[in-house]
Every structure is written in C-alpha cells, then in structure tokens.
Amino acid sequence: MKVLVGFYSRTGNTKKMAEAIAEGVEKQGLTVDLKDVNDITPDELLNYDALIFGSPTYYGLMAAEMKKLLDESVTHHGKLSGKIGGAFTSCGGIGGGAETTIFSILTAFLIHGMIIVGESGAYHYGPVSIGSPNERVLGSCTKYGQKIAIFAKKIFEG
Numbered sequence: 001m002k003v004l005v006g007f008y009s010r011t012g013n014t015k016k017m018a019e020a021i022a023e024g025v026e027k028q029g030l031t032v033d034l035k036d037v038n039d040i041t042p043d044e045l046l047n048y049d050a051l052i053f054g055s056p057t058y059y060g061l062m063a064a065e066m067k068k069l070l071d072e073s074v075t076h077h078g079k080l081s082g083k084i085g086g087a088f089t090s091c092g093g094i095g096g097g098a099e100t101t102i103f104s105i106l107t108a109f110l111i112h113g114m115i116i117v118g119e120s121g122a123y124h125y126g127p128v129s130i131g132s133p134n135e136r137v138l139g140s141c142t143k144y145g146q147k148i149a150i151f152a153k154k155i156f157e158g
Ligand SMILES: Cc1cc2nc3c(=O)[nH]c(=O)nc-3n(C[C@H](O)[C@H](O)[C@H](O)COP(=O)(O)O)c2cc1C
Pocket: 008, 009, 010, 011, 012, 013, 014, 015, 055, 056, 057, 058, 059, 060, 061, 090, 091, 092, 093, 094, 095, 096, 097, 098, 130, 131, 132
C-alpha cells in the first residue's frame, strides 16, 4: 500500500509538518513518498492508495501551486475515486483561515470521490500549525499520518 504526502512550502513550515506526517505513515509499515507538489504529475496520483496534501494558508485557501496540480488532475477525474484523502496547513495566526485552507484541499478530494477521515480529538479536519510547527504540533502530525495509515489498512486489507 502506498501513500503520497504532497506539500507546498515557501518558508519550510508546511514541509516540516509533511515530514512528521510521512514519519507517522512509515511507523505503520506503509510505503510513503514525500514530494513537493511542483514535482508531482497528475499521472502519479493514480499510483497511491492515500493522498495527504498540505499547503500554507494563502488568503484562506491552498497555494496556487497546489491548486494547479489539482486542476490538472481533472485528466483522471473518476479514477481517484475510493482513495483516502487528508489535508494539513501552516498559517500565520489564529483565525487566519487554516480550516478553510484544509477544506479547499478536502473539497477537491471529495469531488474526486475520495474518502476523508475526521478526528474526534484535536484538529478535527487535519493538523494546523501557526507558523513553524512546535513539538506538540509535530506530534499531532505524526499521529495523523499513523491514523490515516491505520484507516487505509482497515479499508484496503480488511
Ligand atoms: C501570499 C501569502 C498569503 C498568506 N495568507 C495568509 C492568510 O490568509 N492567513 C494566514 O493566517 N496566514 C497567511 N500567510 C502566512 C503563511 O500561511 C504562513 O507564513 C505559513 O506558515 C507559511 O508556510 P510555509 O513556511 O510552509 O511556506 C500568507 C503568506 C503568504 C506568502
């Protein structure tokens, strides 16, 4: 089973979150690729069972670089159906639009027919960091990666 952690990060905050999430996926024994969104082609998306995407919060939405890939993924519309999706973001401050950013990514995943996992504890929609992630946030990111991996195993392996 393969998981793609895709990120865009101009100043490194979202990238650190992505690394911690990938670590969590790996801890559950799944194969994980960690890639800058600029290095991901729409075709590659087909190779994964789960996509976990993170972007900095830019005006309350995902960065244009990530939107570009998702727009290009229309070439595979319908073929990503049934894959698992997750999202995370780093923002500038509380109330800065972190959740709308996460939803901008999850919205695209839902339109692709993907399965989204919620969280009853902290970070209901996906991990959020204000600026650079501290140890607590990094821990939540690792747990998020683990949670999605465990869910993927349940769904795809029974
Ligand atoms: C073009 C631009 C737009 C931004 N818009 C927001 C915003 O709407 N809300 C917010 O809280 N932070 C905003 N920020 C701050 C970034 O989300 C924040 O610095 C983030 O931690 C950067 O992540 P990175 O280090 O992965 O690039 C913006 C930054 C830039 C450059």
